[in-house]
Amino acid sequence: MEASEDQIYVIIFATIFLGGIMSTFVISMVFIHRQRQAQNRQKMDQIKSEHEKTLLNIENEIQQETLTYIGRELHDNIGQLLSLAKLNFGSIKPEKQSEGKEILSQAIQEVRGLSKQLNLDWVETLSINEFVAQQLARIQNTGFCETSLEADFELLDLPKDQKLVLIRVIQESLNNAIKHASPETIQIRIHESGNVKRILIKDDGRGFDASQDSQGSGMFNLRKRMETIGGQFELSSAIGKGTEITLTLPN
Amino acid sequence: MMDSRFYQIFTDWYLIAISFLLIVGIFYFLKLPNHLKVSKIFWFPFLILVFTVIYENMGGYLKYNFEFNKLVNAALGNEENPTYNVWLFNIGYYQIGTILYLFLIKNWLVPSKKKYINWLVFVFIVLVIAIQLLGIEPIYTSQPIIFAIGANMILVGSGLYFIGLITEDNYLNSNPFKLLSFWQMTFILFTYSLTYINSVALLYLWNINKELAISLMQINRVLGVINLSLLVLWVASPKLTNIFETEPYYHGSI
Numbered sequence: 221m222e223a224s225e226d227q228i229y230v231i232i233f234a235t236i237f238l239g240g241i242m243s244t245f246v247i248s249m250v251f252i253h254r255q256r257q258a259q260n261r262q263k264m265d266q267i268k269s270e271h272e273k274t275l276l277n278i279e280n281e282i283q284q285e286t287l288t289y290i291g292r293e294l295h296d297n298i299g300q301l302l303s304l305a306k307l308n309f310g311s312i313k314p315e316k317q318s319e320g321k322e323i324l325s326q327a328i329q330e331v332r333g334l335s336k337q338l339n340l341d342w343v344e345t346l347s348i349n350e351f352v353a354q355q356l357a358r359i360q361n362t363g364f365c366e367t368s369l370e371a372d373f374e375l376l377d378l379p380k381d382q383k384l385v386l387i388r389v390i391q392e393s394l395n396n397a398i399k400h401a402s403p404e405t406i407q408i409r410i411h412e413s414g415n416v417k418r419i420l421i422k423d424d425g426r427g428f429d430a431s432q433d434s435q436g437s438g439m440f441n442l443r444k445r446m447e448t449i450g451g452q453f454e455l456s457s458a459i460g461k462g463t464e465i466t467l468t469l470p471n
Numbered sequence: 472m473m474d475s476r477f478y479q480i481f482t483d484w485y486l487i488a489i490s491f492l493l494i495v496g497i498f499y500f501l502k503l504p505n506h507l508k509v510s511k512i513f514w515f516p517f518l519i520l521v522f523t524v525i526y527e528n529m530g531g532y533l534k535y536n537f538e539f540n541k542l543v544n545a546a547l548g549n550e551e552n553p554t555y556n557v558w559l560f561n562i563g564y565y566q567i568g569t570i571l572y573l574f575l576i577k578n579w580l581v582p583s584k585k586k587y588i589n590w591l592v593f594v595f596i597v598l599v600i601a602i603q604l605l606g607i608e609p610i611y612t613s614q615p616i617i618f619a620i621g622a623n624m625i626l627v628g629s630g631l632y633f634i635g636l637i638t639e640d641n642y643l644n645s646n647p648f649k650l651l652s653f654w655q656m657t658f659i660l661f662t663y664s665l666t667y668i669n670s671v672a673l674l675y676l677w678n679i680n681k682e683l684a685i686s687l688m689q690i691n692r693v694l695g696v697i698n699l700s701l702l703v704l705w706v707a708s709p710k711l712t713n714i715f716e717t718e719p720y721y722h723g724s725i
Contacts, residue, residue, distance in 0.1 A: 228680055234668045235687070242664040246657050249633045253647055260643045 274448050275381055278388040279340060285391060290334050298334070301327040343383055348375035348419075351387055352408050355394055365403050365423075371410040375417070375469075382449045382470065386419070389442050389453070393421045393465050396438065401425025401463060417469040424462040430455055480531045485692045492699045493524040499707040507709060512578065512718070516705035519571045523699060526563030530556050549611035558611045565614055565670075566599055569621035572659055576628040579652040579718060581639050584631050591624045615671040622663040622670075629660045641719030649716040651708060655701045662694040 301323055308320030336342060346354075349371050356367035378386070390408075397406055403425030410419050439455055446453040450470030457463040480486075500508065500517050507513050533540040533556035541553035549555065570592055577588040599617055608614040636642045636653070647653040669676070669687040676684035708715050 228676070228683060231668050231672055231676065231687075235665055235690070238664045238667055239661065242660050245633075246660065249637060250647055252637045253643065256637055257643045260640065 271381070271448050274445060275384060278384050278445065282340065282343075282384065282388055282391070286337050290337065293330070293334055298327050298330050301330065340384075343387065344380060348378065348383065348386055348390075349410060352390060352410070352419075355391065356406065356408065359394065359398065359406065364398060366405045368405065368407045369410075370407070372412055373410065373417075375410060378469075382451075385445050385449045385451075386467065386469075389445055389467060390419065390421065392438065392442055397421070397423040397425060397463065401427065403462065415471060419467040419469070421465040421467070422462065427457045427459050427461045427463055429459055430457045477535050480535050481528075483531070485696065486528060486531055488696050489524050489527055489699055492696070492703050493520060496520045496703045496706050499703065499710070503706070503709065513706055513709075515575060515578065516702040519568075519575060520699055520702040520706070522563070522571065523568065523695070526559060527695075529563075530559050533559060544611055547611045548609065552611075555611060557613055561610055561614050561617070565618045565621055569595065569625060572625060573628055576625070576632055576656065576659070579635075579656070580631055581635050584635065587631060588628060591627060595621060595624055613670075613673045615673070618670045619667070622667050625659060625663045629656055632656050639719070645716050645719060649714070650718060651701065651705055651715050652718050655698070655705070658694060658697050658701060662691070662698060665694065666691045 305320045305323040305327060308316045308323060311317065311320075349369075352371075353369055356369055359365065360367045394406065397403055401423050403423035405424050407422045408419065409422070410417075412418070439453075443453040443455075446467060452466075452468035454466040454468070455463065496517055500513065503513055533543075537554065540556055543558065544550070544553045544555060547558055549558070573588055573592050573595070577585050580588065598620055602608050602614075602617055603610055608616055632652070633656070636647060642650075666687075669684075669690065673684065676687065704711070704715075
């Protein structure tokens with residue numbers, strides 16, 4: 221009888237023990253969940269703040285680029301137009317006076333066009349296809365190289381942050397091609413395979429050894445920026461064989 | 472005379488409580504919109520509720536209708552203890568109940584972990600059939616080995632759920648105290664762990680100290696009522712959106 225009483229105590233204690241273990245387990249899980257939740261929130265806040273910082277930098281860079289462009293336009297284009305208008309108004313000939321007026325109207329149009337670019341509102345109204353076409357036209361107009369754009373579809377309705385990043389990455393990729401590659405042609409293709417949308421920027425310039433691409437390079441920043449919007453940046457290049465950049469858009 | 476026995480059996484607090492829960496469950500299930508009625512998030516807990524209440528009441532009926540119980544026991548090969556209705560609980564609670572709870576847990580797991588539950592169920596069914604066919608644990612007597620295997624599988628399922636709770640972003644973004652799955656999982660865990668020793672040593676305790684066996688079985692009953700109440704809450708959850716959060720993972724087949 222004593223043995224069986226002992227066994228009964230063992231059963232009771234074992235039950236209490238198992239219950240205790242389970243309680244500890246559940247409480248520990250809740251505790252770990254809370255800790256990880258806090259860490260997760262901190263991580264999310266950090267990612268969000270980095271994303272905002274990146275966007276702010278991109279906005280600043282686009283504005284800087286725009287100001288440089290405006291400065292150049294003021295000096296090379298509007299400045300010239302105004303000088304010409306001044307010369308024409310200085311003449312006593314009526315046809316020169318009317319030519320001066322026309323030149324002045326043209327200068328006013330140019331100033332209006334430039335003023336629209338001073339803030340970033342144009343980002344919202346312009347599609348990526350229009351932006352790319354503008355950029356390529358500018359390059360072609362300088363006579364630097366030939367350009368071409370092929371688009372299977374119009375990239376519309378992108379969120380502003382994605383649009384800003386894409387604009388900046390395309391702008392920077394084109395700047396790099398102009399500054400370092402001396403290409404004869406620059407091609408941009410906007411295409412879709414499956415559900416994946418891509419922008420391909422290809423030049424036939426000098427190219428470089430892509431394996432030398434270090435973390436400090438501009439390419440690293442471009443890759444990181446594409447990743448902040450959930451996209452991808454891929455680069456392939458070889459010396460003498462040009463450079464190909466593929467921007468994969470987020471789904 | 473017969474009526475007083477019937478009255479005595481079916482006025483047991485446990486049977487009254489679970490029958491009441493079934494009525495509440497049916498009420499809320501009927502009030503569900505049609506598209507939710509066909510969603511397994513609602514019909515599956517309801518199925519477990521209906522199944523549990525039916526076999527528990529059936530257990531009471533077997534105590535009342537002794538002749539029928541004796542007939543079934545004899546058919547199963549048990550002529551030694553014709554009053555035992557343990558065969559019903561072996562099938563209902565230890566076997567089908569365990570499989571149903573494993574599938575319930577599967578609903579809350581991340582898609583990549585659902586396959587483990589399929590394997591657990593498959594292995595459990597194979598082992599249950601093998602153990603019974605080999606005569607290791609006949610169906611008409613207490614089945615501690617089968618219960619222990621089932622309870623361990625439930626514990627593994629619980630482990631998978633809690634791992635998801637502390638690693639998956641969707642769960643980390645939720646408040647566990649507002650997740651019905653957390654409470655259900657916690658009480659399933661408690662039910663199987665607190666009744667583990669009791670169920671394994673049931674026959675032994677029944678012979679040695681019947682009073683203690685009945686007292687320990689009360690743990691089973693209290694936790695059973697809590698589990699069924701939570702199943703009712705699942706069915707009623709569309710009306711309780713201010714109390715409970717939406718479950719992060721409930722997609723995937725049963």
